[in-house]
Amino acid sequence: MLIGWKNPKGYDILGCKLSFDTRERFDVAWTPTMITLKSSGDGLTITLSDGPWSKVLAELALELERPRAVEIFRAPLIRIETGERALTPLQVEELAWLLELHDIKFEWSSNGTQTPLPGLTEPRTTEHPTSSAVAVWEEAALCPRTLRSGQTIRYAGHVAVMGDVNAGAEIVAAGDVLVWGRVRGVVHAGASGNDNAVVGALMLAPTQLRIGKHIARAPDELQHPQRGPEIARVREGRIIIEGWKFKD
């Protein structure tokens, strides 16, 4: 469950603070600016603005986590209106992943000028100054404290944690996951299908590690985790964990 609260900078800090009353307070205080939800006779239309993609996704993610989201998104037909925005294949994938995460079926809506279909639109390279195949998001969710058992972050971008990820906690991110602390819980990086994502931590002893479509689990025998920072990535179809080497 992803919980966000409005901070002075906007909504780029998505926290791990999970509570009944926090959720209620957040529900009253926050209205989206990057997306609009409109109910019509036969369903719900989600219109995405031209704003930064990460903010659009983050706002949609927050809307989906609202206490009453189940009622709102239960509409028989959900249309996604992208306006003038042309979606890259990656963006389409992220959007689909986010909605699938919440078991929501949807269809693309054409407004005449654009027909955004998966795989058909040009990637907007201007927003991403790198030509690398690795997806670049503008922002990352920062969790400034330890994630305890039962607490979960789901974010359509990178996730950084300042603290531990305890056993029983879970992070699901479309991008990379970096933990300035110990990882004992479950981490899924590149959850929208990106095998290039990485998981880095000061100590990696996760219950389970997932990158893209790959899953690795801790050995059944108790082992003393290696001390020192490590990074996990997919190499030749397998998740491997390497010690972090300082680059000059």
Add this chain to the structure above:
Amino acid sequence: MTATVITITSGKGGVGKTTTTANIGVALARRGKRVACIDADIGLRNLDVVLGLENRIVYDIVDVVEGRARLRQALIRDKRLPELQMLPAAQTRDKTAVNPQQMLKLTDDLRSEVDFILIDSPAGIEHGFKNAIAPADRVIIVTTPEVSAVRDADRIIGLVEAAEKPKPQLILNRLRPGMVKRGDMLATEDVLEILAIDLIGIVPEDESIITSANRGAPVALDDKAQAGLAYTRIAARILGQDVPFAVFEDNSTLLKRFQNWFRNPNGGGS
């Protein structure tokens, strides 16, 4: 003068919340503090049994919130310590018979009459836990050195933080020094590394806990029992005193027990 409300909780059942509540209550009362213990485990009441006050119950917490009895009528004064009182849970109802607002009002009505209000939380993270945590000024988490209990304690600490309560403190219960020494039990440091909260007490495994609970005479009344002394030290720390943590020895072998007995006929000593 207004009372401090301390909620004792754990997540997992059977780790010793009720025993801890009863014994901290006794230890504080023995130091002259006025204490009221509230059993928030509606439907599965135990605190009255551990305190040996079961046969004095006339009204319970649900009678008070539903207006059938005044708070003063329902409170039971301890038979040994006049400073100690207890509000029993109802046995015939369930957790939903009380809501967090009613718990707040109940404790507010009590605050002017005592120095400490101890709330014995039920296991779990649902309604009963929310009732118990709502009025808390301080929270004490009880765990045993077992992986499952520590996992649940971690979950509970997250929920306590989310409820915007001060950082909870930890009691490590039923520690067996011999097993830790052999590497068969989580050590205090292991538990603290995972939970990352402050320790307020370590209670060693002690058979006198079971016998005293069965007799309805909390072990904190017994100055010879190791566990009783541990609760006395916890009470002192709650009152803000800086009491060093005892190092418990493995007393499981017969020889060691004799050695200990000769060294200190009053038992324990640590």
